[in-house]
Amino acid sequence: MTTPHTTTTRPDTVSPLAVSITGLRKAFGEKVILDGVDLTIRRGEFVVLLGPSGTGKTTLLRLLTGLEQPDAGEVLVPPARTSVYQEPRLVPSKRVLANVTIGQRRSRATREAGLRALAEVQLAGKARQWPATLSGGEAQRAALARALVREPDLLLLDEPFAALDALTRLRMQDLVGDLVARHRPAVLMVTHDVDEAVRLADRVLVLDRGRFAVDQAIDLPRPRDRTDPAALRHRSAFLAQLGVDRPHTDNPGSTS
Structure with missing residues (x-):
């Protein structure tokens, strides 16, 4: 086994990469969660991570934040990185x-x-x-403001819209898309919602059995129309990979 190694590197104006992961391995006891993962994320790139529950999506985010350490491999991330979670995590005693x-x-x-x-x-x-x-939507917007005020080079989003109602969720997706386009951090967002992934991502990753089973660019104009044939093809392919192979309906829902 290679020696564990995690490095935080300062943003380099020459390098286009904000994240560089090589040979990442992480296990909890006998259970291997991530096994030989390689990943790069460019500055300004919006990457969405899909995968069944328990496949290591949140573990990968925790490794990027430094809350977990790899068992092997190298993780290069900028020091200016912030996270937004499913819950806003605002301090009740502060305005x-x-x-x-x-x-x-x-x-x-x-x-x-x-x-x-x-x-x-x-x-x-x-x-x-x-x-x-x-x-709920306002609290999550406050959490997003807290992340963006620090001008991060890397923004990590862990199912940030999951607790919101459907209409608020769509509005938050639009807001996040606009803010990311304006501030240009590298973004890695975890979600279970395939439609959300197709709507927001420059690239979609599907994590399965410790590795990326899919790494697909989404080269569609914005704002995106979910009824566009190309968007529907992406949606169907991701659902099939996730084992939810079903026909598109006029009112597609999320997958979880």
Whole structure:
């Protein structure tokens, strides 16, 4: 077995890569979760990760954040990286603006950056409110502002829309797509929703049995029409790979 090695490298203006993973292996006890994974993500690229539950999607995110260490292989990531989870994880005792700028040095510049981030996620009038007064979609937008105010080179999204109702989910997808296009971080998002993947991704990965079974570019114009024949072909192929081989309907749902 090779020696475990994780490196955090500062952003290099010459290199187009934000993430470089080589020979990644991770096991918990006797169970191997990731086995010889190789992955690169370019700066500004939106990559979506699909896969059945228990295949290691969240483990891969935790390795990229540094919360887990690999058993073998190399993980190169920028130091400026932030995460948004399924739950907003706002601090109830802090107002919305304080949540957005939490952990940063208190200054006029920090406050102004936080207010700009709130305006970007359409929460300009919510800075002084308490988290308990926000709707689910508003709370998740505040969590997104907290991630983006740090100007990350790598944004990690772990099923960030899963707890939202269908309409709010679509609006959040549009918002995230617009913000990523504007800020241009590298993005890795985990989801169980195939339609969401086709709608947002530049590339879709399907994780199966510890390795990527699919690494597919989605070269479709934006905004994307889910009824477009090319989008439907991608959708059908991903569903088949996930073992959910079913015909498209007028109201496609998510897979989980």
